[in-house]
Amino acid sequence: MTAPTRREQPPSEPDTADRPDRVAPGDKLVGAFRSALPALVGYLAVRTVGLVTLWLWARAVGARPAALLTESDGEWYLRIAQHGYDGYERAQSDMAFFPLYPHLVGALEPLTPLGARATALAVAGLAAFAAAWGLYAVGETLYDRRVGILLAVLWGVLPHSIVQNMSYSEGIFTAFAAWCLWALLRGHWLVAGLLSLCAGLTRPTGSALLAVVCLAAVIALVRRRDGWRPAAALLLAPAGWLGYLAWVGWRTGRPDGWFHIQDAGWGTTFDLGVDTVRVARRVLAHPSALAMYVVTLVVLVAVALFVLAVLDRQPWQLLLYSALILLTTLGAAGYYHAKARFLLPAFPLLLPVAVALARAGWARAVTVLAPLAILSAYFGGYVLMIWNRSP
Template identity: 25%
Template structure:
């Protein structure tokens, strides 16, 4: 019996979660045992250890101790509050802070992928293409961040996909509410606000209906962002402290970052090792690929999703000094994966090749993250 598209995608996601968890756990075991004095750790703890690294420590500190801010230095205010709040809520049920973070991601990530497939089905009215889009996103190498990593990407994606899905169904107020919650999770409020607003106006025009004042409600989806800015102003007298904190990571705004001079210096420096060069080149190529998909997204999915992706990709692409992190940020630009599926309708070999390469990348990146390599 042929499996339905939704069941097929669910099985692929389940397999990806299990395989990636095993790879990350194995990487954590290897990293842990590099130290001959390493204490004995239960086998199940390696899975959590495999999904906790790098920025996870910042979320842990926020969940436990709240925010701190030192001007011009790395500070926890750089990370928006929704994910740490979710961790704190789950922690009250019994898990420790790291287990709670992994559980939040594990609950949100797979659900976000399933909602994405439902959204894609509504947009293109083609179950097969929607399945292909779901597979392209589920097997995108950096999607392992949705399968348990203690990062906020899974929660943000769930909320923003849910918001656009509700918008497509005509549920404006719930869509705006989800959008407002989403803007408290990541510093990309302009993308969410403009995307929801443009899509709502476009949605009304497609139905031959006139715009009304209510159609501009998506502007209120900036509320989560605004509340965080107000909190920072009240607590630290620095409403945009999250921008200033980026200086601590070497992300100084200016023409050197805009022209990616840091990237060129790092890639062509004789002191850079092969891993660093490969990592920087991969993120740069993925960024260029995403930018290349923007115009097809405008044409095939409409101005609402085109604006959303253009702003969502454009903000980090412009502000990052060396493209690092772009591979992960592109997960949130979910309409691009549907655009890619549409473009590959008549190119099954290319699609199969991308899926195979993505599956291999998922496993390798999961293991690398568990080994404490800087992946994204």
């Protein structure tokens, strides 16, 4: 088995515009799905282990799995989906939460027999499935199918991967980010711009993705490449993020309204990582809960993986995206216990691990992934059944 090597240039799609036998879009989609099927099956397998573990654990103690999967931030999203934003009067305003995911749930819930809670979980689960497909596409584009498969499965066995099946927005944001970065690598400017717009309506870290798309578009315009499409992407990419911040500013009567809500209501500010380092030192110096040790380990490993990504010379688009996710996550004060969850969308950090496992061979890869899946399943149950704070 040959070792995977990074492709210097992503494979270009064949120009079939003038061919009478060109491939129909539906056939291309079916072909892409078949190519990604092993990755999707592997991802679903490891997530099923986690969900079954949670279900058995919850049943043993008389808890309701659906309620556990929609608790904490999930309850805020459900309230927005059912009643809209409540305004600026509350001490903790729900306008801190970006609108695409809860509004999508609110729009779909009347069309299904599931109810709001189940609809929210279904949307989150389908979005995570789309994200796993996007991760496969990025890994396959840069390396080969083995790396794409392992990248998707690795994302499914992260310690906080239970969040991918909760009524949270990390899964849908990762889907937008993965497919946006894939579109950039393939030169699909309009797709990249639209997906960045959607990501900017989904989470605050949409700022990281729009920065990548905008910079890539500016470079293309300066080099006079791809005609008008980079300019269109440059206009589309920041529209969602800036538009929501502008709306919150209008609702609150102050231009920095969203940032004020984060500071005054939720205790989140940006201090370039001073608080993160302070809390990490306290966790490592004193007895702490398991969840805090795991978060600290994830943070340290994430930084190390970023260094490896730089040494591996990942495409600058992925490096910049990962760097900005790390900066916005680790540089923010507050909610230390949730930083590992906030890093879930930083999937390019997993590429060095996926490449190493692909080079090791399938037997060794499975030997590593199997215990990771078991540990992830346990930890997912732990954070929902024992840990008394949000994941």
